[in-house]
């Protein structure tokens with residue numbers, strides 16, 4: 001049986017559901033030259049010089065805005081989304097994520113990472129009833145965004161969530177993404193602790209499913225196995 005964490009009872013949180021009403025606004029993505037995080041702007045500037053054919057900019061979300069499922073990762077990977085311009089595309093994390101989405105019917109077509117190419121060419125992958133985004137849209141050095149950068153980029157995650165009028169469930173890949181979602185919704189972190197495999201019932205009928213991040217590091221160290229990852233999406237599929 002899926003582990004379901006119910007919504008805590010008691011005093012309403014600041015995110016008591018009102019933030020989920022009227023989710024009809026279009027998603028406003030960050031501009032390609034968003035300059036709100038100076039450290040990340042400097043880093044992507046260096047990479048634009050070194051790799052002029054890479055994306056090297058805020059990475060737009062992938063998938064339809066009318067989807068019921070939103071998957072939230074940490075941020076673009078160096079050789080992944082920062083190179084290709086599509087979330088989770090081009091590195092190991094994408095191999096596991098998109099293979100899993102294909103298996104559970106949330107994606108169709110063929111996923112191609114194009115690891116050997118400077119300029120990635122779009123493949124035939126499309127998402128079905130799913131959208132993929134990141135808590136931080138620009139590549140952070142060492143894959144470690146600063147708390148201030150996560151907080152600054154939260155406005156774009158908020159726009160994603162508020163713009164998805166059919167949204168039913170969010171899958172957070174890793175603790176940082178989980179906490180970014182909880183903060184974006186104005187909820188208390190202590191009421192929704194990150195727990196791999198858990199599904200938190202949020203105000204407004206939304207659910208938040210947690211998974212360890214599907215990074216190569218996590219799979220190489222056994223923190224996350226492909227089976228554990230599939231089990232999360234099996235639960236998500238059962239709810240949609």
Ligand code: SF4
Nearest residue numbers: 030034037058138153
């Ligand atoms: S991480 Fe987000 S807020 Fe910061 S510069 Fe990139 S797009 Fe702008």
